[in-house]
Amino acid sequence: MVGGGQLARMTHEAGIPLGIRFKLLSDTPQDSAAQVVSDVVVGDYRDLDTLREFARGCDVITFDHEHVPTEHLRALEADGIPVRPGPDALVHAQDKGVMRAKLMEIGVPCPRHRIVRDPADVAAFAAEGDGFPVVLKTVRGGYDGKGVWVVDSAEEAAEPFRAGVPVLAEEKVDFVRELAANVVRSPHGQAVAYPVVESRQVNGVCDTVIAPAPGLDEELALRAEEMALGIAKELGVVGHLAVELFQTRDGRVLVNELAMRPHNSGHWSMDGAITSQFANHVRAVLDLPLGDPRPRAPWTVMVNVLGGDYPDMYSAYLHCMARDPQLKIHMYGKDVKPGRKVGHVNTYGADLDDVLERARHAAGYLRGTITE
Amino acid sequence: MVGGGQLARMTHEAGIPLGIRFKLLSDTPQDSAAQVVSDVVVGDYRDLDTLREFARGCDVITFDHEHVPTEHLRALEADGIPVRPGPDALVHAQDKGVMRAKLMEIGVPCPRHRIVRDPADVAAFAAEGDGFPVVLKTVRGGYDGKGVWVVDSAEEAAEPFRAGVPVLAEEKVDFVRELAANVVRSPHGQAVAYPVVESRQVNGVCDTVIAPAPGLDEELALRAEEMALGIAKELGVVGHLAVELFQTRDGRVLVNELAMRPHNSGHWSMDGAITSQFANHVRAVLDLPLGDPRPRAPWTVMVNVLGGDYPDMYSAYLHCMARDPQLKIHMYGKDVKPGRKVGHVNTYGADLDDVLERARHAAGYLRGTITE
Numbered sequence: 001m002v003g004g005g006q007l008a009r010m011t012h013e014a015g016i017p018l019g020i021r022f023k024l025l026s027d028t029p030q031d032s033a034a035q036v037v038s039d040v041v042v043g044d045y046r047d048l049d050t051l052r053e054f055a056r057g058c059d060v061i062t063f064d065h066e067h068v069p070t071e072h073l074r075a076l077e078a079d080g081i082p083v084r085p086g087p088d089a090l091v092h093a094q095d096k097g098v099m100r101a102k103l104m105e106i107g108v109p110c111p112r113h114r115i116v117r118d119p120a121d122v123a124a125f126a127a128e129g130d131g132f133p134v135v136l137k138t139v140r141g142g143y144d145g146k147g148v149w150v151v152d153s154a155e156e157a158a159e160p161f162r163a164g165v166p167v168l169a170e171e172k173v174d175f176v177r178e179l180a181a182n183v184v185r186s187p188h189g190q191a192v193a194y195p196v197v198e199s200r201q202v203n204g205v206c207d208t209v210i211a212p213a214p215g216l217d218e219e220l221a222l223r224a225e226e227m228a229l230g231i232a233k234e235l236g237v238v239g240h241l242a243v244e245l246f247q248t249r250d251g252r253v254l255v256n257e258l259a260m261r262p263h264n265s266g267h268w269s270m271d272g273a274i275t276s277q278f279a280n281h282v283r284a285v286l287d288l289p290l291g292d293p294r295p296r297a298p299w300t301v302m303v304n305v306l307g308g309d310y311p312d313m314y315s316a317y318l319h320c321m322a323r324d325p326q327l328k329i330h331m332y333g334k335d336v337k338p339g340r341k342v343g344h345v346n347t348y349g350a351d352l353d354d355v356l357e358r359a360r361h362a363a364g365y366l367r368g369t370i371t372e
Numbered sequence: 373m374v375g376g377g378q379l380a381r382m383t384h385e386a387g388i389p390l391g392i393r394f395k396l397l398s399d400t401p402q403d404s405a406a407q408v409v410s411d412v413v414v415g416d417y418r419d420l421d422t423l424r425e426f427a428r429g430c431d432v433i434t435f436d437h438e439h440v441p442t443e444h445l446r447a448l449e450a451d452g453i454p455v456r457p458g459p460d461a462l463v464h465a466q467d468k469g470v471m472r473a474k475l476m477e478i479g480v481p482c483p484r485h486r487i488v489r490d491p492a493d494v495a496a497f498a499a500e501g502d503g504f505p506v507v508l509k510t511v512r513g514g515y516d517g518k519g520v521w522v523v524d525s526a527e528e529a530a531e532p533f534r535a536g537v538p539v540l541a542e543e544k545v546d547f548v549r550e551l552a553a554n555v556v557r558s559p560h561g562q563a564v565a566y567p568v569v570e571s572r573q574v575n576g577v578c579d580t581v582i583a584p585a586p587g588l589d590e591e592l593a594l595r596a597e598e599m600a601l602g603i604a605k606e607l608g609v610v611g612h613l614a615v616e617l618f619q620t621r622d623g624r625v626l627v628n629e630l631a632m633r634p635h636n637s638g639h640w641s642m643d644g645a646i647t648s649q650f651a652n653h654v655r656a657v658l659d660l661p662l663g664d665p666r667p668r669a670p671w672t673v674m675v676n677v678l679g680g681d682y683p684d685m686y687s688a689y690l691h692c693m694a695r696d697p698q699l700k701i702h703m704y705g706k707d708v709k710p711g712r713k714v715g716h717v718n719t720y721g722a723d724l725d726d727v728l729e730r731a732r733h734a735a736g737y738l739r740g741t742i743t744e
Contacts (some may be wrong), residue, residue, distance in 0.1 A: 325663050
C-alpha cells in the first residue's frame with residue numbers, strides 16, 4: 001500500500017486475520033501505519049524509481065491516498081504490477097474535471113458545473129444559473145475542505161486561480177444533508193454495497209457518520225446504492241469506492257465527490273458491519289470473494305476525534321473507556337495538533353439518541369471540548 | 373510481548389486501534405506475529421540478557437506463552453520493569469504442581485491428584501481411588517496434549533518419568549463435557565467475565581468452542597464465572613486468565629488447567645463479543661479500564677483450522693469466503709503442517725445448528741477433510 005496514513009494502518013489491521021503480508025511505502029518511519037507494519041519502505045511516492053523498487057515482489061499495489069501521479073501508475077502497470085484501482089479508474093478520484101465529465105457521460109446526476117478560466121468567467125458561470133454563491137475547486141490536490149472556496153462575487157474568486165491548476169465551478173447545492181454510498185468491487189466484477197450513511201461535516205471536515213442514514217426513503221437509498229454500484233462498474237473501480245452525495249430539498253441525490261480507497265464515511269463499518277470496508281478493500285484488491293457488508297446493529301455512529309488544545313489525551317482516553325465499556329476507540333498514533341484527525345470512535349446499539357450521545361461525548365471529551 | 377506466535381499476532385491486531393506501540397521478542401523473523409509487527413527483536417527468551425535488552429524502553433512486559441523462566445521474570449521486575457502477569461501469578465500456569473496446591477488451598481474443586489515418584493507410586497495413587505486409568509502430567513512444559521498420558525497400568529507409566537521432571541497424577545474425571553471460564557483482571561483489580569463456553573477437544577487439541585455453552589445451567593455458569601474471578605484475584609493474575617473446566621456427570625465443575633494469556637477458548641470473542649479477549653488483555657496489562665465482555669450474537673462458534681495433507685490452502689480459502697460471506701477467517705501466516713494450528717474460523721448467529729455447521733464446514737474444507 002502506498003501511503004502511511006491511518007487508512008493504511010486500518011487496512012493492515014484488517015489484513016492480519018486474512019493472512020496478508022502487507023508492505024508499506026511511507027513518507028517517514030513515524031507515519032501512522034509505519035508504526036504498526038512489519039515491512040515498511042520509507043520513500044517518496046512521487047519518485048518513480050522509489051515506486052518501482054517498492055513494487056518489486058508485491059502481488060498488487062493499492063493506495064492510502066490519491067496523490068500518486070497517474071503516469072507513474074501506468075509505468076508500474078507496464079512493468080507488470082497490478083495496480084488496483086488502476087490509473088484509468090483512479091484519475092476520476094484525482095481530477096474533479098475528469099470526474100464530472102465522466103459522470104455526465106454515464107448519466108449520473110451532478111451539480112451544475114464547468115471549468116472556469118478566471119474570475120470574470122466565474123461571474124459568467126454564476127449568471128448562467130441562479131447567481132452567486134458559487135463553489136470553486138481546484139481540479140487536483142484538494143481534500144478535507146482544502147482546495148475548495150465558496151465565493152459571493154467575482155472579486156472573491158481570485159484566490160483559486162493562483163495555484164495555476166484548472167478550476168472547476170459548481171452551483172452551491174441547496175441540500176438537506178450529505179450522504180455517502182460506499183461500495184466495493186473486485187477485479188472480476190463482484191460488488192457489494194454498504195447501507196447509505198448520513199455524513200455531517202463541520203468546517204468542511206467529516207465530523208459524524210450515522211449508519212444507516214436516519215429516515216432515508218427506501219427508494220432513494222436503493223437509488224443511491226445502485227448509482228454507486230453503477231459508477232464503480234462504469235469507471236472500472238477495483239476496491240472501495242466512496243460516493244459522497246448531496247440530498248436535495250426536492251428529493252434528489254447529486255454526486256459531490258468520489259474517493260477510491262477506504263473512506264472516513266466507512267469507518268463505522270469496523271465495528272458496525274459484518275465485514276469492514278478495510279477488510280473488503282483488501283479482499284477486492286487481492287481478488288478474493290467479498291464479505292457481507294450488512295450492519296450488525298440497528299444503528300452505528302462514528303465521530304472523528306480531532307486534536308484539541310491539549311497534546312496529551314491520555315487521561316481523557318482513560319475516562320472515556322471507564323465511562324463507556326462498549327465504546328470502540330480507534331487511535332491513529334498521531335501527534336495531537338489542533339483540528340487534526342487523530343482517531344475516531346464508534347458506538348452502536350438500538351437507540352439512536354443514546355448511540356449518538358455516547359459517540360459525541362467520547363469524541364468531545366478526547367478533544368477537550370467536553371469536560372463533563 | 374514475549375513470544376511470536378498467533379496469540380501475539382492477534383494481540384497486536386487488537387492493540388492497533390488502541391494506539392498501542394507493540395514490541396515483540398520473537399524466536400525468528402518468520403514467526404506468526406513477527407510478520408505483522410513493526411518493532412521486532414529476534415532472540416531467545418530463555419536468555420536473561422536478551423530479555424533485559426528487549427525490555428529496555430517497554431512500559432510493561434506480557435507473554436504469548438508460559439515458558440519464560442520464573443527467575444528471569446523476577447530479574448526483570450528487580451530491574452523495575454512491570455511484568456504482567458507477574459511471576460508469582462504466572463508460576464501457577466507454568467507448574468501444575470504449584471497450581472494444584474494453590475487451588476486446594478483456596479478451596480477450588482480439582483480432580484483428585486498428587487505428585488508421584490515412580491510407576492509403583494502411580495499404582496499406589498490408583499489404589500487410593502477408583503483404580504486405573506490414571507492421568508499423568510509432567511508439571512512443566514506440556515501443552516496441546518503434549519506432556520500428558522492416560523495410563524491403564526503401572527507398566528504403562530514409565531514414559532512420563534523419563535524427562536526427569538516431577539510428575540503429577542490425577543484421577544481420570546468422568547466428565548460430560550469440557551468448559552472454559554475466561555476472565556480478565558487489571559492491576560488495580562477491575563475484572564470482567566466472558567460467558568462460560570463449551571470446548572470440544574479432538575486428540576487433546578481444542579477443536580470447537582461454542583459461546584455460550586449450550587444448555588448450561590445458569591447457576592452452574594455463574595458458579596464457574598465466580599470461580600474464575602476468584603482464582604484471578606487470589607493468584608493476583610493481571611491480564612487474561614483461562615480456566616479450563618470439567619463438567620462432571622454429577623453436576624460439578626472441576627478445574628483442569630489454567631492459562632494466563634489470551635487462550636484458544638477465547639478466540640470466539642474476536643467476532644462474537646463486544647470486546648475481544650485480546651483487546652481486554654492489552655487493556656488489563658496496560659492498566660486501562662476494561663471493555664464489555666458480553667456477546668454480540670446469541671451464538672458464536674470457533675473451530676480451529678489444522679493443517680492437512682495439502683500445504684497450499686489458497687483455493688480452499690477462496691471457496692470458503694465465496695460460500696459464506698459472513699464467515700470470519702483468522703489465518704496465522706504459518707506454513708501448513710499436518711495437525712498444526714494454522715488459523716481458526718468464527719461464525720455467529722441466532723441458529724446454533726447453522727452456526728456450527730458453517731464453522732465446521734469451513735474449517736474442514738480448509739483442512740481438506742471436507743471436499744463438498
